[in-house]
Amino acid sequence: MHILITGGAGFIGSYLAEALLNKGDHVTIIDNLSTGSLDNLGSIGNNDRFEFIYGNILEIPALEYLVTKSDMVYHLAAAVGVEMVVKNPVLTIQTNVKGTERVLEAANITKTRVLLTSTSEVYGKSTKQTFSEEDDLLIGSPSHSRWSYASSKLLDEFYCTSYYRETGLPVNVVRLFNTVGPRQTGKYGMVLPRFVKSALEEKPLFVYGTGKQSRCFCHVNDTVSALLGFLEVGSFGEIYNIGSQESCTIEDLAKKVIKLTGSISPIEYVPYDKAYAPGFEDMLHRAPKIEKIGKLLNWKPKHTLDRIIRDVAEYYRKQ
Numbered sequence: 001m002h003i004l005i006t007g008g009a010g011f012i013g014s015y016l017a018e019a020l021l022n023k024g025d026h027v028t029i030i031d032n033l034s035t036g037s038l039d040n041l042g043s044i045g046n047n048d049r050f051e052f053i054y055g056n057i058l059e060i061p062a063l064e065y066l067v068t069k070s071d072m073v074y075h076l077a078a079a080v081g082v083e084m085v086v087k088n089p090v091l092t093i094q095t096n097v098k099g100t101e102r103v104l105e106a107a108n109i110t111k112t113r114v115l116l117t118s119t120s121e122v123y124g125k126s127t128k129q130t131f132s133e134e135d136d137l138l139i140g141s142p143s144h145s146r147w148s149y150a151s152s153k154l155l156d157e158f159y160c161t162s163y164y165r166e167t168g169l170p171v172n173v174v175r176l177f178n179t180v181g182p183r184q185t186g187k188y189g190m191v192l193p194r195f196v197k198s199a200l201e202e203k204p205l206f207v208y209g210t211g212k213q214s215r216c217f218c219h220v221n222d223t224v225s226a227l228l229g230f231l232e233v234g235s236f237g238e239i240y241n242i243g244s245q246e247s248c249t250i251e252d253l254a255k256k257v258i259k260l261t262g263s264i265s266p267i268e269y270v271p272y273d274k275a276y277a278p279g280f281e282d283m284l285h286r287a288p289k290i291e292k293i294g295k296l297l298n299w300k301p302k303h304t305l306d307r308i309i310r311d312v313a314e315y316y317r318k319q
Ligand SMILES: NC(=O)c1ccc[n+]([C@@H]2O[C@H](COP(=O)([O-])OP(=O)(O)OC[C@H]3O[C@@H](n4cnc5c(N)ncnc54)[C@H](O)[C@@H]3O)[C@@H](O)[C@H]2O)c1
Pocket: 006, 007, 008, 009, 010, 011, 012, 013, 030, 031, 032, 033, 034, 035, 036, 037, 055, 056, 057, 058, 075, 076, 077, 078, 079, 080, 095, 099, 117, 118, 119, 120, 175, 176, 177, 178, 179, 180
């Protein structure tokens, strides 16, 4: 199959590209390297079934040609990372909404399959402990920039499901919960790479807020195995959570990282206002229900959090 990955030079996209090439597919990546990097593609650069195209999905004229000649598009290109989103709310909305619009418009010409990577952020401020795909969503006010990411991804979801309903475009939407692993950069606010890097450098681990907020961390290889599963199944127009169910508070995550890396780093607490922006809002718990994707693909994550932390630490040590 010929697969196009938008944002394929990013963290998740680069693993996805490797996995697709390993199983014999042809892969084209389009990426503007805004948060991605050619280093992520080091292992596949010379593969003759692989092509990299530098370009911005918002304006590159070749997007339509690239989409229409593909059997499937994994649409990952997006503005990501809380720090990045809070600082660049306009760019976030433009990238996520206009970019998806262009991909869907092109895909609709040939009815090319599209998989959109949405996010658990769309569940917003709901105080539920675990989130299921049919839940109502509680997104915060537009006076807080951080919600521009969730809102833009939610609009993407509506775009996808609407295209499916109105035109029959074969689309899948997945909501990724925190996906982590080697190669993820901590530059844009991602917590695990930040913690591991600080621990290895014996620098303080900065926990934002009280640290009592909990998250579930899924190994990128588990996420990619779920993404690959969508090549084989139909079930279009549906939304699926993808994530681990092993919940951990951010404070405990910091302690675990320190223990598993043998570090002597201290933990320091930073109020959200200082870490991000005045009035920053966060959700206390965020864990997925994964029965729906489990039933569709017989999928569940295999990697424990300890294993993930060890993998990320090994990656940084090698760097
Ligand atoms: N990593 C996570 O925990 C997580 C959680 C929820 C959702 N997601 C979603 O998964 C996808 C991949 O995320 P990631 O963690 O690999 O992030 P990433 O930043 O590593 O990947 C995004 C890629 O998109 C590219 N990109 C951004 N704007 C572009 C544009 N205008 N034109 C072309 N390329 C552009 C970036 O250069 C980057 O390579 C994103 O859609 C993100 O919203 C990720």
